[in-house]
Amino acid sequence: MTAPAMHSSVVTRLPQGGVSLAKNPDTPIEAAEICHGQDVFWGVQYHPELSLGEIAASTAHQANDVIDQGLARDKSEVGAIAARMRELELMPTRKDIAWQLGLNAEIIRFERRTLEIENFLKAIEAGVLRSS
Incomplete structure (x- = not known):
């Protein structure tokens, strides 16, 4: 899973x-x-x-840690990723956003998680x- x-x-x-x-x-x-x-x-x-919105909020809140781990270059990049997660939560059929974030149905669909x-x-x- x-x-x-x-x-x-x-x-x-x-x-x-x-x-x-x-x-x-x-x-x-x-x-x-x-x-x-x-x-x-x-x-x-x-x-x-957790919902994708909650994951997005946590990711944005931990922006410095994300940057320190080399997962993003700066806070604006982290913010953009978090915004894409929130967008995907609102429109879970957006395969393009899921692909860009590297997420599959196991994460996108709450009932699967x-x-x-x-x-x-x-x-x-x-x-x-x-x-x-």
Whole structure:
């Protein structure tokens, strides 16, 4: 699954009882299950719950970090990218904007981004995964 990540914080190792559930080339642990006694915690490094507008606002707010990481040259460039994200949120069928931003339906469509959360909850309800 593709999902938005908006920070450079990275989990590199899990505590005892932790299991990595997802990874990508940039983040060795994207999702994890951590068990401690009878308790179970599921966590993700990315943000499937955020809309493109919220991602755009966060990107604009973190403009200095984006520039420091070499992802944009200046604040006007970051602002233009954020504006394109907001435009795509309003017009999700704009394949041209999605292509320019390097986004696919997994990020553009809110129901695709939140599907993983929905699947986790269904698995708990069905007894496939344990809950505390």
